Amino acid sequence: MNKKIATWNVNSLRVRMPQLLDWLANEQPEIVALQETKVQDSDFPADALEVAGYKVIYSGQKSYNGMAIISRHFDADEIITDIPGLDDPQRRILAATYNGLRLINLYVPNGQRLGSDKFHYKLEWINHVRQYIASQLQQHPRLLVVGDFNIAPDERDVCDPTKWHDKILCSEQERAALQQITACGLQDCFRLFDQPEGCFSWWDYRAAAFRRNLGLRIDLILASDVLCKHAVSCHIDTSPRSLERPSDHAPVVAEFAD
DNA sequence: ATGGTCGAGCTTCGA
Numbered sequence: 001m002n003k004k005i006a007t008w009n010v011n012s013l014r015v016r017m018p019q020l021l022d023w024l025a026n027e028q029p030e031i032v033a034l035q036e037t038k039v040q041d042s043d044f045p046a047d048a049l050e051v052a053g054y055k056v057i058y059s060g061q062k063s064y065n066g067m068a069i070i071s072r073h074f075d076a077d078e079i080i081t082d083i084p085g086l087d088d089p090q091r092r093i094l095a096a097t098y099n100g101l102r103l104i105n106l107y108v109p110n111g112q113r114l115g116s117d118k119f120h121y122k123l124e125w126i127n128h129v130r131q132y133i134a135s136q137l138q139q140h141p142r143l144l145v146v147g148d149f150n151i152a153p154d155e156r157d158v159c160d161p162t163k164w165h166d167k168i169l170c171s172e173q174e175r176a177a178l179q180q181i182t183a184c185g186l187q188d189c190f191r192l193f194d195q196p197e198g199c200f201s202w203w204d205y206r207a208a209a210f211r212r213n214l215g216l217r218i219d220l221i222l223a224s225d226v227l228c229k230h231a232v233s234c235h236i237d238t239s240p241r242s243l244e245r246p247s248d249h250a251p252v253v254a255e256f257a258d
Numbered sequence: 259a260t261g262g263t264c265g266a267g268c269t270t271c272g273a
Contacts, residue, residue, distance in 0.1 A: 012266075118272090245264090247264095
């Protein structure tokens with residue numbers, strides 16, 4: 001049976017729990033990587049997710065950032081909550097191995113504006129995580145790197161490339177940094193398949209951006225060559241973005257054959 | 259018009 005693996009920036013897990021539980025019941029994903037849980041570990045809603053049939057791991061902090069991975073059948077092994085060699089209090093990475101599948105869940109810094117302190121932190125953070133990914137690929141042929149990359153890979157992933165030209169999330173520097181990650185031996189699952197134009201995963205809350213489909217595709221599932229051979233589909237599920245009180249991101253789902 | 263709206267948690271910051 002095929003297995004669905006998903007990534008979703010929920011923008012507050014506590015607010016989004018009803019939507020997440022409904023979505024899990026409908027989609028029956030095997031593993032879901034969550035970003036921006038915005039909940040410290042002592043308040044993590046583990047019980048409700050376990051009742052829904054998922055094992056949980058998480059690495060959170062108060063107010064900002066925060067990561068979790070939920071898994072239906074397999075226990076998480078070799079858990080890491082920090083990029084080796086980078087001292088960073090922000091909870092932006094959570095990786096674990098599930099039945100031989102290595103999953104790295106990322107919440108890449110937003111970067112705010114080109115040239116800002118946060119932009120330099122973003123590039124530095126990506127540089128460190130790329131080195132970690134490269135070393136992980138040597139050890140784990142079955143590797144997925146998923147999450148909110150806060151980078152639109154190319155012009156197809158931008159609603160209005162002229163308006164977004166060299167803006168944060170779309171700059172040449174950010175795209176080059178992302179290409180350095182994929183050059184380690186990963187492919188964007190979404191582009192393994194024919195896709196319609198105008199597919200995005202994030203829409204600003206302001207200015208009715210979702211209704212007007214003024215979005216970016218910044219949430220990605222990157223797969224190693226071994227896993228790409230088993231990928232059978234990849235799509236963005238825009239339905240949760242239409243609900244009342246939505247996350248500003250939609251889940252991305254990839255399906256893998258055994 | 260350089261705005262708009264969310265979430266957390268506190269009267270502002272980050273996205």
